[in-house]
Amino acid sequence: MTAQRIRRVVIVGGGTAGWIAAAALVKQLGPLLDITLVESDEIGTVGVGESTIPTSRRFHQLLGIDEPTFMRETQASFKLGIAFENWTREGDRYFHSFGQIGRQASWMADFHHFWLEAQAQGFGGSLAEYSLELQAAEAERVASGADAPVQYAYHLDATLYARFLRRLSEPAGVRRIEGKISKVEQDPESGFLTALILDSGERIEGDLFLDCTGFRALLIEQTLDTGFDDWGRWISTDSAFAVQTEAVAPPVPYTRAIAHQAGWRWKIPLQHRVGNGLVFCSEFLSTDAARQQLLDAVEGKPLIEPRLIRYRTGQRRKAWKKNCIALGLASGFIEPLESTSIHLIKTAVTRLIQTFPFSGIGEAQVDRFNAQARHEMEGVRDFIILHYHLNQRPEPFWERCRTMMIPDSLAARIALFQESAQAYQAADDLFRVDSWVQVLLGQGMTPRGHHQLARMMPPGELNRVLSGLRAGISGTVRGMPLHAETLARYCAASQ
DSSP states (O other): OOOOOOOEEEEEOOHHHHHHHHHHHHHHHGGGOEEEEEEOTTSOOOOOOOBOOTHHHHHHHHTTOOHHHHHHHTTOEEEOEEEEESSSSTTOEEEEESSOBSOOOOSSSOHHHHHHHHHHHTOSOOGGGGBHHHHHHHTTBOOOSTTOSSOOEEEOOHHHHHHHHHHHHHHHTOEEEEOOEEEEEEOTTTOOEEEEEETTOOEEEOSEEEEOOGGGOIIIIIITOOOEEEOTTTOOOOEEEEEEEEOOSOOOSSEEEEEETTEEEEEEEOSSEEEEEEEEOTTTSOHHHHHHHHHHHOOSOBSSOOEEEEOOOEEESOSEETTEEEOGGGTEEOOSTTOOHHHHHHHHHHHHHHTOOTTOOOHHHHHHHHHHHHHHHHHHHHHHHHHHHSOOOOSHHHHHHHHSOOOHHHHHHHHHHHHHOOOOOOTTOSSOHHHHHHHHHHTTOOOSOOOOGGGGSOTTHHHHHHHHHHHHHHHHHHTSOBHHHHHHHHOOOOO
């Protein structure tokens, strides 16, 4: 494509995506690059991505971020998983927890096959009893730090997170320019982006541009006309209200996802407030009714007016086109159900760092980046659709989700599990076997068969092993401090 040496990186847009990219690039490749971030305080950000998954911990370690400092400055709390309420039918509840379920006993069969055999023989209890993270979450206990026995993520204030990353990035060498973009210049022959023109008249040249402009997709779509694959036929929600409320109880170490007649509602507890939102399909619930439904459901005093967010689910046909890479909402949006938005930003930035085009942008490199991004997004898409598709709720919205055609890739996964309880994680998949198993079983699917390896164990051995696992988990949970105690000791935010 181009043999031009890539040194000048221009990040267009701040917010979570922009400052994640800036912090990572300057930390890992700072001496080799000239990094500029352009943002305008007049342009707001979505700023409601307040829930993460455990990959954020590893990303922070790469950046050398001190965990207690980060958590204090973002008012973060711990997250051990997500409680799904009313998703199969009204009154049902299951948990998608982090970490491993049970213990990997054999390369031939995952743990849930041993548990299914125990169920067939009339013992073994519930699968939930074999998840340390789930049991700790229900007991509202958590341990922190590198040696913690649990896998955890964070609930955080997205606006404070962007400010925290900015404070790390600017002293390290990122140049921030305040201003609104009035024009994007392109090379007349190649179509590559060459410069941004601000309202002030300032001209900012670059070799590589990162589009972090959110749903506007100023560079990747408005300028380069990349195209968008709409997933609305599979994910019917198109709107959300978000509101912050005062905390009325100590924060629990998990997110709540509560289904309602036309979507679901989130509850994300931070140290000093709660993030709330109501996701809905506007075809089945009016804007006014959705707003009131959210306000009727929250428990504390609202701190802001509920904010309406309209969105389309889907992804750009190319995340990288010419010398522009789209990150975050500019690259696409699935929906916030499994807290993957921040993760997808971080994996895209990590891929860029690993294959940075110092000597020029090559076609094979771009194709590989786009293929990985597409596969990753499609895998997350299928996992989200799974929650909606496997339901027994009577409302028209849920009936549509239950009876709709689904992607062939997801249909094959469901059929495989239904036939033989087989689940898998492919090379570029985000969600592990345990994640698929928890949601498939939690949404009410009972497999017709399972691996028979456990039948080869001596009589009584399977029961003894499972009983020992349950006892070990219970003992570990009892030894953990309460979530509120850990926050107060480890990372208490100022009032």
